[in-house]
Amino acid sequence: MLTLKAAGYLDVDAGEIIRPAILRIDGDRIVGVDGAPEGEVVDLGDQILLPGLMDMEVNLLMGGRGETATLSPIQDDPPLRMLRAVGNARRTLRAGFTTVRNLGLFVKTGGYLLDVALMKAIDAGWIDGPRIVPAGHAITPTGGHLDPTMFAAFAPHIMELTVEEGIANGIDEVRKAVRYQIKHGAQLIKVCCSGGVMSHTGLPGAQHYSDEELRAIVDEAHRRGLRVAAHTHGAEAVKHAVEAGIDCIEHGFLIDDEAIELMVKQGTFLVATTFLADGMDVSKAAPDLRAKAAEMFPQARRSIHEAIEAGVKIAVGTDAPAIPHGRNASELVALVSRGMTPLAAIQAATVTAAELINVTDRGRLAEGLLADIIAVADNPLEDITVTQKVSFVMKGGKRFVY
Secondary structure (H helix, E strand, O other), X not given: OEEEXXXXXXXXXXXXXXXXXXXXXXXXXXXXXXXXXXXXXXXXXXXXXXXXXXXXXXOOOOOOOOOOOOOHHHHOOHHHHHHHHHHHHHHHHHOOXXXXXXXXXXXXXXXXXXXXXXXXXXXXXXXXXXXXXXXXXXXXXXOXXXXXXXHOOOOOOOOOOOOOOOEOOHHHHHHHHHHHHHHOOOOOEEEEOEOOOOOOOOOOOOEOOOHHHHHHHHHHHHHOOOOEEEEEEEHHHHHHHHHOOXXXXXXXXXXXXXXXXXXXXXXXXXXXXXXXXXXXXXXXXXXXXXXXXXXHHHHHHHHHHHHHHHOOEEOOOOOEOOOOOOOOOHHHHHHHHOOOOHHHHHHHXXXXXXXXXXXXXXXXXXXXXXXXXXXXXXXXXXXXXXXHOOOEEEEOOEEEEO
C-alpha cells in the first residue's frame, strides 16, 4: 500500500480541485481518494495531482536524437529504429503522458509491426514508456501522403513497400493490409485519406482513397472491433471519411462548417494536432512545402477554433516527432489559445482520449482505476502551462519521475 499526499487533485468531471489530496494505491490501482493515509506515504507538498495525460497521435519509432529525417527512411534498419524508440518512449512518459496511440508506421520494416513489439517490451517492464495503443502500418495508396517513398521524394524503386507494410490499392489490397495489421497485433487502424502539409504531390486537401476503399477499410476494422483513424485535411475528404464510418479525423486543418456539423452529428472525434501550426519547424523543407505550410497553418488555427465552438469531440494529439517527443503538453497550451478552457484541454487529454481508445480504466483519479498519476506545481485550471513541466509521474503504481 502507498499513499500520495498533495495540496489537491483535479476531479476532471466536476472541474474542480479537491483539497487536500489523499490517494491510496495498492498495486497498479487507486483504491481510495480520501480518508487516512496507509502504508508508505509520499508527500508531494503544494503540488496538484492530475490523471496521467494521453497523446492520441505519436510515432515513437521516428524522430529523436541523432536522426537525419531525410535519410532515416533508408538508413535506419528495424533494430536501430527500435533503439531510437526507447529514448522517445522514455521522454514521452517523463513528460507526464502515460498512454499514447502510435499512429501508423510508414517505414520499411520487412512487415514487422515495430510498435506492437515496443508495446510488449514496455508492458513487460523491460523499458520505460507509456502504455501504447499500436496501429501497425498506416494504410495508404501508392503515392499517398503516408507513402514514404513519396513523402521523401525518392526515385522510382527506392525502398518499395509491400501491401503488408501498408501500401494498398483497390478493395482487395486494402482488406488484406488491414487484416495483416490485425493479425499481428494492431489495436486500431490508421489510414491516409488526403494529402498533407509535407506532401510533395497534389493538393493537401485532395482525397486519396475512393469512398469504396474507405468503406472496405472501415468494414474490416469494425467487424474485428477496431476503430479507424484517418489522416485527413481537406473539408470534402473529411466529409467522405466521416460518411464512410471513420471514427477519428487526424488534423482536419481545412475543415469547413459543413464538415464540422457532420462530425458533431456523427460523434466523430478530432485529433487536431493544432500546435503543429505554431511549433512545426519547416525551415529546412522545400520552398513549395514552406509556402503550403504558410497558407495552411492560419486556416488550421481558425478551423480548430470553430470545431471547439461547435462542440466537436476533441482529443489531444501532437503528431510527434513533427513536434519533438517530450513536448507533448504544448498541445494543451495551444488548444487553450484556440479557445478551449484549461479544463476542457485537460479533459481532451484524459477522459475524451480514454473514450476514443474505448477504455474505462484510466483518465480520472478515482477508486478502481489505474494509478496513472502526475503532479504539477500549480493549479492547471488557472495556468495550463504548468502541464509542460511535471514533477512527478506514476504509471500503474510505479514511480518514474519523483
